[in-house]
Amino acid sequence: MSTADPTVSPARQGAVLVTGGTGFVGSHSVVRLVSEGYRTRVTVREPGQRADVVAALRQAEVDPAGRLEFAVADLATDHGWQDAMEGVSHVLHHASPFPTTPPETEDEIVLPARDGALRVISAARTAGVPRVVMTSSYAAVGYTLKPDDHYSEADWTDPDTEGLPAYHKSKVLAERAAWDYVRAHGDIELTVINPTGIFGPQLGERPSASVGLVRRMLAGQMPVVPIMYFGVVDVRDVVDLHLRAMVHPKAAGERFLAVGGPSVSLFGMAQILREHFPSAAGLLPSAELTAEQVREAAKTTPALRDAAALQGRIPVISNEKARSVLGWEPRDIRETIVATAYSQLRQGLDLPDGR
Template identity: 35%
Template sequence: MEGDLVLVSGASGYVGSWVCKKLQEQGFRVRGTVRDLENRSKVEYLYQLCSYPDYPIELVEANLLEPDGWTQAVKGCKYVMHAASPFVIQNPRDPDELIKPAVDGTLNVLRAAAECGTVERVVVTGSFAACERSGRKTGTYTEDDWSVPENQRSIYARSKTLAEKAAWDFVENLPNDKKFGLSTILPVGILGPALSGNRGESIDMFADIMEGKVPIIPQLTFSFVDVRDVAEAHIRCITTKEAPGKRILVNSELVFYPSLIRTVAEEMNPQGYKIPTKTMPNFVLRILSLFSSSIRTLREIAEIPVSTERFKNVLGIQPIPIKKTLIDMAYSLVEVGRIRKTAQYQGPPDQ
């Protein structure tokens, strides 16, 4: 499969950039979509993702809500990885700010893939939020679980559920001569190294902790996965025979968040950082959740055990330990300029 052309939508995003990097490292030709090629601060780093790649990355402009650009973007591709979708925790005033780009954008990409004639497999980046069980939190969540969109208070979660449902319905209704293999990747909370200083919800939340903007840490337990494992899962979906037709939850482990932050504090605070280790009383978190949809969302996704069966046994991935994930993330944010370098900063241990 080396040398095959792969389209990656949302190439400048947190997940998309890692997908592009890993594809290049494994010898694929990569075409990435971005919203604005002229925004050099957002896209310039993509040309240096991989040292001495077999094929330089090709970047093209495409907008999720404009179908015309996707026909040209998909042209000649054997595989498509649709990683572009807005991610925010705080609910927007207008739900369509998230829902329309997620659903319509996914369908625009899939329509272009179906009409292209060369695409054999498509991987859509979804979310474990599409596997919630309304009203019950017992047992491990699996790919057989489907969220009920109208019951989801998080607009982001609803957008991911509706987009994934639209993708499966679209492929099911395609005529046989236009069908392709579809896989959906459903990651839990994504952490891990950043490849640029670009802002993003996942990165900003952790950067705020490193910068001391979050003085106390909520006592919650979350499922997390490394962004590098998420990217690798995308690639395994085009190289693994059993992947098409499957939803695949991507999860490393369920961990107590304060213990993770303490691990990073032990590593970084001697180097001049002030990462907090004080925890927030649970009653305070409950009160705050009454006034903040983002905090309410965090409480709702806490303590949910998520299956790793397909991730490990179908895709064959052994997850990176989350403590390593977070330490690598901390160093990366300094190295890419997202967090200031202190006078005591020593750099990553492997340098």
């Protein structure tokens, strides 16, 4: 169902500018926008990335029909952003650095995330764009642990939390900088979406980090998993929430957590996959490390620092605000996890019985 204002045809509005259009959320945003009739302009760092966006649309069987445009602009420089904003009525800012390996210094990821967000919002403000919808993360909300383990949009991760990974710190500081900028100027609106772990169908050839977890489980590459509970949300529902926030009057100046339901553990995720893909049972994780084992292993294995930071606790993450204010209705997390797995089979992953 379209989330656009029914009184204004998307074709008659200005373009929607999408940053990070080659990423997991961004590619799904482009597919959704184009399919709903929006003129969609995607920023790319270099012209060669246009092919990735077109390929995602082709995979989703969506014909751009003249509604797809591109602008070359890099978050690291001012060049190109004013041209990118010309004739734009909405901005979806998805782009943010995500390291595949821990950076040598925090600034390698913190500075691009913060400065990139400010560059996009400033360019939008100069061009007269009324609102920017920015993708932040649950990492900016719930990584300073609370005694009751209940988290809502009122919560913030303290960037000085001991052991906080650099990526999480970058999300906190980028989002805080964005809010500070908007408060200081007052003539542009900001809405922030804070998704938990994003899963769902893969578009393109490269799986996201979260989708890669499911692929690795099904491929037998994760015989043991750390104890770690986290929220899950479908990428299609994350996009839906962004589009609702883009046009809803009550979304201005608000944060919205995106989570599909109760938190699940990696081992619990493996159990869901085992139920739906019994032929892969022998490949899926068969054991779970304790919180103490995770803490010890994280001292020498950076990939486990996220799990160590959560200490095996089970966060209760509220999506009530998105439901009540924007009418958002996310998919059940089991459906999302299974859809993630099926997308990996379509991408060429083989299970023992060929399913």
